[in-house]
Amino acid sequence: MYKDLLILIATIIILIEIYRKLRQIWVRHQLMKKKKNKQPRKPAVLRPKSERDCRFCQEDKEKRKEAKRETPISWQLRKGKGGPKKKVSTAGFYCSNESCEYYGVADEPIHALVGYGTHGLYEEIQDFKCQACKKKFTIRRNTILYRLKSHSRLVEKILWLLALGVDASALEEVFGVREVTIRSWLSRSGVQGRKLHDRFVAEMELIHIQLDELWANVQKSGQEMWLWVAHDATTKLIPVLQVGGRNQDIAFSAVHELKKRLAEGCTPVFSTDGLKHYYYALTAHFGKWERGEGKKPVWVLLSGFFYSQVIKHQRRRKTVKVERRVLVGEAAQYRERLCKAGLSGRINTSYVERLNLTIRQSVSKLTRRTWGPARYTTELMEHLEWWRGYYHFVRPHESLAIEFTQPLKRKGKQLPRKNRKRTPAMAAGLTDRRWTVRELISYPLL
Template sequence: MNVLSMEERVRVVSALAEGTSLRATARLVDVGRQTVTNLLLTVGEGCRCLLDERMRDLHCDVMELDEIWCFIGKKEGHLRDGDPAEYGDAYTWVAIDARTKLVPVHLVGKRSSEAGHAFARELRGRVLGAPQITTDGLKIYVEAIEAAFGSRVNFAQIMKTYAKDSADGASRDDVRYSRGRVTRSVKRVVIGAPDEDKISTSYVERSNLTTRMQMRRFTRLTNAYSKRLEHLQAAAALHFAAYNFTRVHMTLRVTPAMEAGLTDHVWSMEELITEALAASDAPPPPPLPPPRPTGGTFGRRPSRAAPLPGQLSLPGTGVSL
């Protein structure tokens, strides 16, 4: 990396941030593939440090959470004994603020209870107050968010029912990687009294599309998938740092970081690289504050809150969820 000028670094990182693969970037910029990989790992680690430093004490009142799939090395169904533990399914857990479109937290890992709890704890440590949170129906979120936030959250899930494909799905390209058409969607309150009009996962689902478009390793049916976990983690950190600080949101007309008050201007890619490398060399910031639950409210809602239309109930209890 020492032999690359800043102009070359900017060209390499800009190409990676726009969804170009490692080999294609090497051809376009006329540098070695290993040089591109080394720069990705270095700048990616710097972006991780930068996000850790800047994403603190945030006012994110309405959050949407989701996880986006890819794989490392080989797909889950092709795993064999002796394969590295990091191979197979990999999920990038994402939280987005509905107002500023800021992504304050992401986590690359498995779709496991351990990863879900770590994701929720980090979110709790970075946002202030008692936010409203919406997720899909993944059960991991229920315990993870209750453990991290206690009662200081208004939490709802959107339970979706999907149509079964008449061709059994596997042989059809249009449904191979999707869950089919949504036939029913129900809002379920889990903790607190969230605003029904703000119970949605639309923004985070749109963010997932941006992720697939701007990280080549998330593009399906190619050989550009991640071969190592550290490469995926570096690429994700670069992507979300570039998204937050360098890309003007079409609706906001500023970057998410500007809308959130974290900066007063649009960062250039050169500025992002400079700040990332400086953050990597600087002493680490203090640890995030641990969760301080004030008593969970899982399984019940305040009596003053009216049930939502179509809301599900706990079997045998008459209590709305």
């Protein structure tokens, strides 16, 4: 009796499994039929946005424009020809007293700074004095090194390695500096990097901008965070880096910052992936109001505005098709503008995608499967700002090197120099030479 019952149960189980298999085969067959009969889907019609849809544009309109301070009369003309000559160069430095007439003036022939001795226990730190307001301050004022007790060489090495992708915990083990201290230095360097970016990257004439976003692992963010990147294909500059969600608001914010950093009348060629937020954000910032048939003004896109998308279709984690389409402008004119800039003329986002790899390799908090991700958005942003300053002014870019007509001979047994290495800041005309990390951390910024 028990044997018959067991045989019956086993038979029922086998029949159920056979039914499940047949059901799966039938469902797959029906899906294949639908795919064959399915007509190709038409792309959605995107309607341009205007500056009224961007809250950042509206906030800027409400802010009052601050009156620019006039450059004061040169101190040399005021004091006359008498007195000893300067022995210490004060170029690039300024009086840090806000009530002083020469506050923020870095031109040596104009400001009233003179050397005023040195101080320091482990290394000599130069002091300055403003002859106009009689205030004394150190050369490290408004820099990363201000009031730090650690040696400047140690700070330089650690920040250098942080920009090369080394984790803070590894630096603690090698140099014997607490991780909390390293994080405080990184926070200072992030503020320095942001000020440096605001000082130099303004009124830019950029030709081809590629935009993209990459996923960022931020532990205590409460949502998925993404790093939004804007990259110039010719100079390799990164005018915009922002961390936020993958939504329309952050897209407006990124493009709004990009627009503010461009020179008036500059309209680059744009290319992005298939995310529709880019289209709405770009059309809201690169247009103008024109009078329509009635009294109501109409938002019209600029004539020099060109925008394309590169959409990659994947199947089983492999790219099976790449679709390229121009959404704004003519494809022939789009390629013509790229060729004039010295590019291939092919619609792509390869430059910004390659930059994403560089960012992941250089910022330890963005490394895949890392044990040390960022805990907060501000912490990640500070690291990115410091790395961007290093990337722009210190790190040479291989594609920007200029080859010499004849190799330059060097001393000893060194091989002749075939090219001149350049940084993105040099390619964009922001500086005429490569900076050192020491110069980067010692540059005074308000």
